[in-house]
Amino acid sequence: MQLSIILKESEKATLQTQIFDQIRTMILNGQLRGDDPLPTTRELSAQLGVSRNTAVLAYERLIAEGYIRTKPYVGTFVSPDLPDTAFLSAGVEAPGAVKADASAESAEGAEEAPHLRTHRLADPKRRRLVADFWVGRPDSRTFPLKAWGQHIKARLKSAGTKLTTYSDPAGLLELRQAIAKHLAPARGIVCDPDQIIIVGGCQDGFNLVGRLLVKPGSTAVVESPCYQGAAFVLESLGAKLHPVPVDHDGLDVSQLPHAQGALAYVTPSHQYPIGVTMSLQRRIELLSWATQYDAYIMEDDYDSDFRFVGSPLTALKGLDRNERVIYLGTFSKCMGPGLRLGYVVAPRRLVESFRRMKMLMNNGQSWLEQAAMADFMASGEFGRHLRRIRQLYRERRDALLEALHKHFGECEIYGEQAGMHLVWKLPDSFPSAEEVEAKGLAAGVGVISLATGSALRFDRNDGGDRLLMLGFVALSEKEIQEGVARLATALKG
Ligand SMILES: Cc1ncc(COP(=O)(O)O)c(C=O)c1O
Structure with a gap:
């Protein structure tokens, strides 16, 4: 069989990405359905005139993201688990801004809001x-x-009136253009620079989104456990937090509330704090839920630049029809x-509201840092920097896994495929994570229980007492080895 794939040498995307994108689109559009057979990589490479390796890499990425699967000795097929209805709902026009009504039930939540955590x-x-x-x-x-200093210096030289006037609260256009260009290949998000609002990191983004979409008493779905920084902002604005448990596949979407106009805060790429990645099936169901309930999803992609296995996974936003x-x-x-510095990619219908809210909040971010970041990205230095630190952080992650294995034997680890920390589920014979943290500190080693790591727990029986967070990127391999060895001695003692 042949697939109608057209490759363009002139495209910026690599041949592998073009193949991946086009097959993915055929699946999302319903042209290919569950269990449909696909050509072998040999057939595909012959049809398209590309190397076999290019076809293999494209298939590997489709497999990693759950779109297709292989049956040994039989062939490659479209995954049967993809709910067609979710994809085909693309034509459904979603209504405007979130409608949160101040019902009797929600008034209760509003009274609890003044307490600031x-x-x-x-x-x-x-x-x-x-x-x-x-x-x-x-x-x-x-x-x-060095590079940063050079860009700052060059921009200062030609600043003109930039430092003495206000500019667009949505941010510097050059930076927004550079981000849009980066997001397409890196995160599978195709957006216009107009949809991007530059913010002061995710924390500012939580506030921006929250101020626009949270009404006193409205429902904010959060992962259980979740990142405190986001949950507490939503709470401070009067939202009623609705925790939904997380398991190996991310947020358990079967437990989402039937709440019209809710806002859901999620970390699909590398769940905070546990580190799991949300499965494709769950992502699709979450998007369907949002469409059905006129809800919005706030996707926090805080450490997605670091993925250590396979190709980068498409962000939830990349699937958002x-x-x-x-x-x-x-x-x-x-x-x-x-x-x-951070950024929000807003749905088109909310862009103007976001721009105005950003103006009400702080008139936008500092021009100089935005300008330096724009130059750092446009010059290609950002891409090289990312590749360099990704490799370094991978080596440090490997060193940590190896050291844990050496001193503690087989360890149950979560979230090691991506991000800047992994999670170790302590064996039953060990004390609780908080006690391990205390023993570590006494021995000069910082290991992090969920509470110390700014994780918000809702259920004392969620097993979080046994989870230890270990950030590995800021330590050299030697420091990692020394730290784990000391921890082992402290725990044995
Ligand atoms: C899950 C998560 N999201 C967001 C942030 C905040 O990042 P920013 O510095 O961009 O505000 C953090 C910070 O540690 C985080 O852990």
């Missing part, structure tokens, strides 16, 4: 430890200081949180 930031005064496996903190030694997803990206993890 906050998350925990990495403490600069934290005692100097031999090895600190703090989560979410990049390695300061990898910041591209009905514009229900608001995507949040940040430069805090791949560059540094001191920059306070």
